């Protein structure tokens with residue numbers, strides 16, 4: 001093991017690379033005095049919440065305005081020199097410095113994509129310096145492999161189909177281990193492909209942003225029924241639970257104050273009734289963003305009436321302040337945890353700690369615009385969060401995370417645990 005002095009940050013580099021949609025994103029290298037290198041890629045959302053920290057994009061015509069040369073310059077010219085000489089293993093000090101250098105509440109001056117790259121690369125460099133894998137460096141007791149919330153049908157902004165709900169999810173809670181859960185999920189995905197081809201022809205095998213299918217259906221009931229048929233075809237009836245990410249902000253008509261599903265207007269109350277029916281009819285045990293991002297009150301009603309896991313994504317944006325507001329009002333009972341929504345690892349860790357200490361679940365999540373960087377796999381184990389959302393089990397940017405989890409499971413050996421039927425971990429008092 002190196003001495004702490006060796007963990008002084010000596011060099012910070014950054015470059016523009018491509019994400020899975022072919023759009024530019026930031027990659028950062030942090031090099032320590034002892035030569036350890038930490039490298040991290042920054043993911044990007046498409047159905048972003050209004051209250052997320054802001055990415056810096058170049059505008060103009062290059063890459064359709066999505067270039068990140070300005071964010072790269074933020075790292076090279078400002079953040080890098082600003083953290084030079086700090087200890088990479090003093091994550092909190094380092095992240096505070098990053099936040100101060102930016103100086104805005106939403107990190108829009110230097111870009112949350114610039115800050116996050118440095119924050120994550122520093123953590124990786126520090127872990128490399130200790131010789132430990134990242135999950136172990138961050139928490140020596142990390143041992144819980146996550147239940148994957150496997151998004152097999154894509155809608156909303158992630159697909160060119162007619163479904164407004166963004167994600168239709170299968171959850172392998174009947175499996176005894178993570179690796180078996182992944183195998184069962186993958187078999188269901190293949191079986192679902194067969195069912196889709198039989199029913200709708202080969203065109204139905206097109207994939208959305210997170211690798212899920214985009215069948216030609218517009219009724220969420222039909223999509224949920226397809227998931228059940230896929231599970232049955234694979235021979236796993238009874239071994240799966242089901243979930244939705246509705247991303248409801250994106251079908252909310254703020255002027256008319258109604259939700260528009262398949263052309264039909266729904267009041268909040270009507271939408272809540274629809275959710276209760278879907279929960280009853282399709283074995284749904286988790287719903288993310290059932291209402292628009294500022295409708296804390298409707299989240300509270302559904303949390304109370306449904307008894308299932310209700311997850312705040314655009315609602316909380318991994319922001320401790322918004323999470324505390326939700327906790328006070330009983331809005332949701334789980335936090336969707338995305339490091340790039342807040343922009344530094346320490347702040348995201350704070351949000352997770354607040355959630356856990358109030359009995360809220362934590363679901364670690366990818367973004368729709370991912371890279372091959374599997375860092376969330378290490379983070380979900382370090383947090384012992386017990387659940388992860390990282391798309392369908394296809395396409396490199398998604399399988400990178402699943403494959404990293406398989407490695408971690410193997411490394412942990414007999415110490416590895418899988419929550420299985422304990423999912424979603426919503427305590428009895430809140431169910």
Ligand code: 2PG
Pocket residue numbers: 044045046047048049166210245247313336365366367368369389
């Ligand atoms: C979500 C995410 C990831 P995006 O809404 O939960 O699945 O989508 O990254 O586009 O915000």
Ligand code: MG
Pocket residue numbers: 245247288289313314336
């Ligand atoms: Mg979401």
